[in-house]
Structure formats: structure tokens, C-alpha cells
Amino acid sequence: MPMDMQQPIVKLKLDVIFKRVFGDEKNEDIIAAMISALLEIPRETIRKIEIQNVELPPEEMEGKFSRLDLKLNVDDQTVNVEMQINYEPDFRERTLFYWSRMYGGDLKSGNAYGDLKKTYCVNIINFNMFDCEDYHSDFVVMEKSRHEVLTDKLGIHFFELKKLNNVRKNQAMEDWLHLINAETEGDLMAIQQTTAIPEVKKTIVMLRHLSADEKVRQEAYYREKRMHDEENAIIGSRREGFKEGKAAGLAEGRAEVKQTLMEKWRAKGMTEEEIRELLDE
Numbered sequence: 001m002p003m004d005m006q007q008p009i010v011k012l013k014l015d016v017i018f019k020r021v022f023g024d025e026k027n028e029d030i031i032a033a034m035i036s037a038l039l040e041i042p043r044e045t046i047r048k049i050e051i052q053n054v055e056l057p058p059e060e061m062e063g064k065f066s067r068l069d070l071k072l073n074v075d076d077q078t079v080n081v082e083m084q085i086n087y088e089p090d091f092r093e094r095t096l097f098y099w100s101r102m103y104g105g106d107l108k109s110g111n112a113y114g115d116l117k118k119t120y121c122v123n124i125i126n127f128n129m130f131d132c133e134d135y136h137s138d139f140v141v142m143e144k145s146r147h148e149v150l151t152d153k154l155g156i157h158f159f160e161l162k163k164l165n166n167v168r169k170n171q172a173m174e175d176w177l178h179l180i181n182a183e184t185e186g187d188l189m190a191i192q193q194t195t196a197i198p199e200v201k202k203t204i205v206m207l208r209h210l211s212a213d214e215k216v217r218q219e220a221y222y223r224e225k226r227m228h229d230e231e232n233a234i235i236g237s238r239r240e241g242f243k244e245g246k247a248a249g250l251a252e253g254r255a256e257v258k259q260t261l262m263e264k265w266r267a268k269g270m271t272e273e274e275i276r277e278l279l280d281e
Contacts, residue, residue, distance in 0.1 A: 005186030009211040010220040012180045012203075013126055013161065017220055018083045021206060023070055025051055033199035035074060035081075037172040038122055038157065049074055071102070078102055078119045083180075085126040086227060092129070095121050099156055120155040124180060128162055135163035135177065136170075175200050182207070 050073040
């Protein structure tokens with residue numbers, strides 16, 4: 001029986017599925033390969049990965065936004081991986097706050113500032129954030145005119161899934177991002193036929209097993225439904241707010257025009273009764 005290329009799969013970009021794959025210490029080889037590709041770190045330099053927060057808290061499961069944080073200790077570096085599906089206001093500021101909290105949080109009493117670890121924030125986002133065509137944005141702290149980097153201990157990365165296309169710039173990086181973005185069996189098949197990364201192929205097998213699990217599919221379905229409902233509610237409230245603001249703006253505009261006309265007519269010596277008659281007209 002031929003395989004249905006349009007058959008939906010459980011999406012790796014969905015937080016509950018992302019956690020199952022990248023939040024399990026048994027999958028250290030997969031996690032290391034992904035971090036190596038996204039941060040462009042040689043795979044052989046990653047000797048140990050420690051996951052410091054594996055579970056997705058229950059309050060996040062019921063929360064307004066689909067977000068998953070994985071804090072990893074990659075050798076002697078801190079890496080925070082965040083999967084974010086829905087757009088969230090002030091996302092840039094929140095990312096910088098997360099970075100600063102992680103960076104300063106590792107300083108123990110009596111230690112020197114030089115002992116602080118290199119800290120990365122890796123944001124995989126399912127919406128467009130920057131006005132550019134590149135799917136990968138890599139931020140550092142740099143002097144404006146001479147472009148001198150202040151420190152190598154800050155790295156904030158954004159990977160915008162909606163900007164992925166068929167133009168190859170970094171195949172290893174794109175194989176992982178396309179896999180995270182995959183939604184059908186056809187997507188998995190296309191990646192499987194072109195990737196040279198064993199860990200990507202292993203993850204594809206895992207996704208197929210998860211997609212065949214009725215309990216996992218139901219968990220993914222209800223999580224995604226909640227996200228869509230919340231996003232639609234937010235969009236609806238914004239539209240209502242826009243309508244109310246527009247109505248208020250029109251009323252305010254009419255009041256300003258009325259006041260301007262009254263002042264103009266008074267300057268011409270018209271009586272209040274004459275002004276009221278003209279306004280009524």
C-alpha cells in the first residue's frame with residue numbers, strides 16, 4: 001500500500017513533541033547534533049550535555065502562549081533553547097531578559113566575573129520578526145562604528161521557520177529546521193532522502209513512532225487546538241480594540257472640528273445662536 005504523502009504527523013515544533021525529543025537525556029546524540037548545527041559548533045567539541053529543566057510545567061500547558069524552554073549545559077557553556085509558535089509582544093526584550101538572568105545566575109558567591117559562562121539563547125520561532133530574508137539572525141554586543149565585539153559570552157540566535165526555502169546556505173542547519181517545521185509524511189520523506197545527518201534520520205524515525213501513538217496524537221491535537229483558540233481570541237480582542245479606538249478617534253476628530261469652527265465664527269462676530277444654527281445644519 002503506497003504511503004500517503006499528505007498524512008499529517010505530530011509536529012516537532014509543537015512544544016509537547018519538542019520536549020519528548022529534545023528534553024530526554026537518552027537522546028543526547030540528537031540534542032548534540034542539533035546544537036552543533038544551529039550554533040555552528042564542531043560536533044566533536046560537544047562532550048557532555050546536561051538538561052537542567054526537562055518537564056514542561058503544568059501551568060505552561062494551560063498558559064496563553066506555546067513556549068518551551070530547555071536549559072542545557074553544553075560542556076562549560078549555557079544554552080537555552082526556546083520553541084515559540086505564536087507571536088508574542090516584546091519577544092526581543094524578553095529574550096534579552098532571559099539571557100541576562102541565565103548569565104548572571106551562574107555567578108556563585110566569591111567567584112570572579114571572568115568565571116561567568118558563555119551563554120546562548122536559541123529562539124526557534126514560527127513567525128517573522130525581522131525585516132530581512134535570512135531565516136537566521138545571530139546577535140552579539142558590538143561597538144557601533146568600529147564593530148569591535150565587547151565579549152564573546154553573549155550569543156542570541158533567532159531562527160524564523162517561515163523564512164525557510166529551498167535555497168541552500170547551510171545544509172546541516174536547514175535539515176534540522178526543515179525537520180522542526182515538518183507537518184506531513186511527505187515533508188519527512190523529502191528530508192530523509194536528502195539529509196546526510198544520521199541524527200536527523202533517527203529523529204524522523206522517532207517522529208513516525210510518535211505519530212503512530214494514539215495517546216501522543218491526542219495530546220498534540222488538544223495542545224494545538226488550545227493554541228489556535230487562544231490565538232483567535234487574541235486576534236478577536238485586537239480587532240475589537242481597533243474598532244473602539246477608531247470610533248473614539250472619529251468622535252474626537254468631530255469635536256476638534258466643531259471647536260475650530262466655533263472659534264472661527266466667533267472671531268467673525270457671529271452670535272452664539274447663529275453658531276448653534278450652523279452646527280445643527
